[in-house]
Amino acid sequence: GAGVSQSPRYKVAKRGQDVALRCDPISGHVSLFWYQQALGQGPEFLTYFQNEAQLDKSGLPSDRFFAERPEGSVSTLKIQRTQQEDSAVYLCASSTLQGGYQPQHFGDGTRLSIL
Amino acid sequence: DQQVKQNSPSLSVQEGRISILNCDYTNSMFDYFLWYKKYPAEGPTFLISISSIKDKNEDGRFTVFLNKSAKHLSLHIVPSQPGDSAVYFCAAINRGSTLGRLYFGRGTQLTVWP
Numbered sequence: 001g002a003g004v005s006q007s008p009r010y011k012v013a014k015r016g017q018d019v020a021l022r023c024d025p026i027s028g029h030v031s032l033f034w035y036q037q038a039l040g041q042g043p044e045f046l047t048y049f050q051n052e053a054q055l056d057k058s059g060l061p062s063d064r065f066f067a068e069r070p071e072g073s074v075s076t077l078k079i080q081r082t083q084q085e086d087s088a089v090y091l092c093a094s095s096t097l098q099g100g101y102q103p104q105h106f107g108d109g110t111r112l113s114i115l
Numbered sequence: 116d117q118q119v120k121q122n123s124p125s126l127s128v129q130e131g132r133i134s135i136l137n138c139d140y141t142n143s144m145f146d147y148f149l150w151y152k153k154y155p156a157e158g159p160t161f162l163i164s165i166s167s168i169k170d171k172n173e174d175g176r177f178t179v180f181l182n183k184s185a186k187h188l189s190l191h192i193v194p195s196q197p198g199d200s201a202v203y204f205c206a207a208i209n210r211g212s213t214l215g216r217l218y219f220g221r222g223t224q225l226t227v228w229p
Contacts, residue, residue: 004158031214031215033215033216035217035219040221041221042119042121042204042206042219042221042222043159043204043217043219044219045216045217045218048214048215048216050214056214056216059216091158091159093158095215097215101147101210103149103161103164104161104215104217106159106160107158108157108158109158
């Protein structure tokens with residue numbers, strides 16, 4: 001497809017389980033971002049990739065969160081030992097350049113619920 | 116610390132009238148601003164942007180105004196249509212140092228009624 005694709009759309013996990021969220025950006029987009037959106041809030045930055053290089057991970061809330069983009073296209077966000085406060089919508093966005101001048105295009109997100 | 120603020124969580128406007136959504140920011144290093152529109156269960160969709168070297172940008176029914184001295188921007192939708200009903204997010208970038216990282220407000224739910 002032409003847009004950013006995220007899977008799964010919905011994920012339910014028990015507290016303590018590990019989860020993996022996938023993002024397939026727009027073909028050719030160099031920049032890839034992950035955001036976390038809690039209920040009633042705006043998206044909050046998690047991490048940024050330029051091709052396969054993770055240039056900024058300052059928004060990751062703890063060392064339980066890990067992201068990778070090994071071949072510079074598909075990215076995976078992994079959350080280990082999930083906690084209830086991890087419940088949120090996780091959004092992926094991509095853009096053509098480093099992002100400063102080009103709007104980011106968002107996927108529809110993965111809604112994660114931790115029981 | 117919320118660097119981008121949207122103080123009105125909701126706005127209700129009659130079809131055909133003007134909708135004005137407001138946004139304030141605190142970081143004087145922000146130099147590029149964007150508005151995104153979001154429908155339920157979908158990701159945000161880019162709507163319009165403005166650089167800090169301008170004070171107005173227009174695209175069809177949508178106009179964004181920037182007042183740098185007040186650190187305030189607004190989105191005007193004229194005329195408003197029922198299909199405009201969505202959550203609108205204001206976002207900002209410091210292009211010099213954050214590699215395109217967006218700082219978002221909490222959003223304003225716009226409802227346009229017939």
